[in-house]
Amino acid sequence: MDFKPLVTLLAVVNPLAIVPFFIHYTQGFSSQQRRDTVVTASFSAFLVIATSAILGLEVLEFFGISLASFQVGGGMLLLISSMNMLNAQPAEAKPLTKELEQGAEKAAMGASIAVVPLTIPLLTGPATISTVVIYAERAQTFWQMAALVGYGVVIGLATAVCFALADPIARVLGKTGINVMTRLMGLILAALAVEVMALGLTKLFPALAH
Template sequence: MDLLKPLIALLAIVNPIGAVPFFLALTQGMTSLQRRRTLRVASFSAFCVIAVSAVAGLHIIHFFGISIASFQVGGGVLLLLSALHMLNAQPAESKKDDVDEGHAKADAGDSVAVVPLTIPLLTGPATISTMVIYAEKTKTLLEHAVLVGYGVVIGIATFLAFMAAGRIAKVLGSTGINVMTRLMGLILAAMAVELLADGLIKLFPVLSAPLPR
C-alpha cells in the first residue's frame, strides 16, 4: 500500500485551512483562553475520529455485513461529492444547514469544538470512509499504526491552522482560501475516481477484462 495516499486524502478532506473562516465565526466573542481551549478540543477530536475509524471502522462494517468493495464504491461517491463541494469553494463535508444545526446544538450546551467544528466541518462520512478503505489495504501492524499516526498529523495540522487563524485570514483573504479549497477539491476528485474504479472492479470483475480486438 502506498502510505502517502491516505495522508494526502485526509489533508484534502479535512482541509484545516478551509475551516479557518468557520473557526473564526464560531469563536467570535470568546476570550483568548476559551478560543485556545476550543482549538485544542477540536484538534484532539479530529484525531479521535480518524484513529477510531482506522482501528475499529473495518470491524464495524463487517458487523453489518457490508463488503469492502461496496464500501469502497460508497466511500468513493462520498469523496466525489465532497470534492464537488470543495470545487465550488464550499466546506467539503457540510452544508449551510449543518452549520445552522451546529449553532443550535452549541446554544443547547454542546461545545462548538466538537459540533460543528470537528463534525461535520473537519471530519465526517468522507473521512471515516477513507480511513476504513485504507485500513482494509494494510498488510502489517506497522502500516496500521501509521494510519493511526496520520490522525496525529491531522490533529497537529488542525491545531496549527486554528492557532494561526487570524494571520491566515489576513494573508489569504477569502479569495485565497477559496483557491486553496478548490485546489484540494481537484486532488480529492482524482482520488475519488480511483477508489470508485477499484471498488467497481472488485464488484464486477468483468470490467477488468481486456477488450476484444
C-alpha cells in the same frame, strides 16, 4: 511508506477551509477559551480518524457490508465532497441547520463548540470516515495500521496550527486565497475518488478489469 492516505485525508479535512467557521463560532471567546477550543477540536479530529482506522472494518463486518461496496459508496461520497470543494466549500460542508445555529448560540453562552459543529461534521464527517476505513483495509501489517493512526496525529496537528493561526491566515490569504486552496485540494480529491471507486467496481465486477 505510502503517503497517499495522508494526502487524501488532508484534502478531505482541509482545515484551512474551516478557518472562517472557527473564527465565526469563537467570536467573543477569551484567549483561554479559544486555546481550549483549538486543543479539543484537534484531539477530536485525531480521535475520529484513529477510531475509524481501528474499528471501521469491524463495524462493516458487523453489518455485513462488503468492502468493495463500501469502496464504491465511499468513492461516490468523496466525489461529492470534491464537487463541494471545487465550488469553494468545505468537503464536509452542510447548510447552517438549526443544530449549527444552536451551536452558535451555545458558543455565545461560553459552551464549547469544538466537537460539534467544528470537528463533526465540519472537519471529520462521513467522507473522512469512509476514507480512513478504505485505507485501513489496505493496511497489511501492524506498522501500516500504526502509520494510518499516525496520519491522524498529523491531521490533528495541522488542524491545531490552522486554528491557532486563524486570524493571521484569514488576513494573509483572504477569502479568495482560501477558495483557491480549497479548489486545488478538490481537484486532487476528485482524482483520488475516481481511483477508489474503480478499485471497488473491479472487485464487484471482475470483468471490468479486462
